[in-house]
Structures are given as structure tokens and as C-alpha cells.
Amino acid sequence: MSDSELLQIEPLELQFPFELKKQISCSMQLTNKSENHVAFKVKTTNPKKYCVRPNTGVVMPNSSCDVIVTMQAQKEAPPDMQCRDKFLLQSAVVNSSIASKDITPEMFNKDSRNQVEEYKLRVAYVPPPQPPSPVREGSEEGSSPKASVSENGTVNQASDLNKMSKGLPEANGITSEVNALISKMREEKQSAIQQNNSLRQELELVRRQGQSSTAGVPTIFVITAGLIGIALGYFLNGILISFKDNINT
Structure with missing residues (x-):
């Protein structure tokens, strides 16, 4: 997290789980803890490779804004999985009447009367998340029945017990x-x-x-x-x- 006076940025490094031929996104959060309206603009050294939404905006006092950075699908992996791309976040105090559509590049000039700050963000490639290990169905002989897990993570042990209890009358009839x-x-x-x-x-x-x-x-x-x-x-x-x-x- 940055220690700036205008905007706090989280994180300061954009991490992309790199996979070939797959579009990947990550996000950063801009927090304004001041009593001023703060405009921001996001730039990158490789604009054809990344898409930033929103790339400009105004963060209200004591509020936050999420910025989504999307990397286009890559056909080949970079050497040593190192990325030299960088992002620049510019912020400036603006009048409360300024909206996102009213933001101009001149507002972020350091020669202007506005309070302007700039932050550089690095880009890093990280391994993609590993898929979860498959859950073995059924229970081993001699062991108690195990609870099954559904896709949303809930435990279906009660459902399994109901199915077992429904099968008991039929088994008793056969016996x-x-x-x-x-x-x-x-x-x-x-x-x-x-x-x-x-x-x-x-x-x-x-x-x-x-x-x-x-x-x-x-x-x-x-x-x-x-x-x-x-x-x-x-x-x-x-x-x-x-x-x-x-x-x-």
C-alpha cells in the first residue's frame, strides 16, 4: 500500500497468473482518505498489451475505486518469465464539480496549480493457480461414510444419510x-x-x-x-x- 497524501494504492505490484493464449485480469484499489476530490489517470508503457477500465476517474472523499487491468492473450512466454512493463498512476486534487468526462491531461501537469502526485507500478508474472485435487467418491471398506462436498463448498452428509436410510426398507424386504x-x-x-x-x-x-x-x-x-x-x-x-x-x- 502506498503512503501518498492523495490516494492509497493496493497493491503496488500488478501480478498476472500467466497462461499462454489466455486473457488474464487483475485489479487494484484506489482509496481516497482525504476530504478532497481526487482525479486519477492510468498510463502504461505497453498500451497495446493491456486494457485498463476505468483508466480515468474521480475518487470521492473517503471512498474507493476499483481499477481492472486486463492483459491480452499472449502467444509465447517471455524469457525467464520476467516482465518489463510498467504502469504510471497520476492523481490530482480537483474541484468538486469535476466529473470523469471533464478530466484533461493538463490537470496532471506538475506546473499546474493542482496538487499532483505520480506512482509507478511494476508488473510481475506468477504461476497460475493449481486445480483442486479430485474428491474420491464413496468410502473405503470398513470405514464410516464420508461427507461429500458440492460445487459451492457445502457439505452433503445429511443428503447421503437420507439416501442410505431410504434404501434400508428395500434391503429389509430382500432379507x-x-x-x-x-x-x-x-x-x-x-x-x-x-x-x-x-x-x-x-x-x-x-x-x-x-x-x-x-x-x-x-x-x-x-x-x-x-x-x-x-x-x-x-x-x-x-x-x-x-x-x-x-x-x-
């Missing part, structure tokens, strides 16, 4: 259906085991009696039915174990 299916398969397995036991008892009875048939049924049919029942039991048992493994996974 109930799975439990019912498991119970049904257990009942079918138990029934198959009972049938196997019954067939085994009949088969053992046939063997003891040494008869060729039992109650009009051929022995080979009884043996075949027993084998089918045993195979059916093992098959249902395998399905139940596989289904449990899929549920746990």
Missing part, C-alpha cells in the same frame, strides 16, 4: 424373502431325509426276509427308489450350502 426361502429349503431337506430313512428301513426289511418283492413291489424298484431318494437328499443339501455361500458373499 425377509431370503430367510423365508432358506426355511422352505430346510423343510424340503428334512422331508427328503425322512423319506431316505424310510426307504432304507424298507430295503433292510427286504434283505432280511430274502423275498423277491415286498407288498407287490419288485426288489429292484425298491432299491432304485432308495438310491434316488439318497441322491435327492445330497442334491438338496448341496443347493442349500451353495445358496448360503452366495448370501454370505
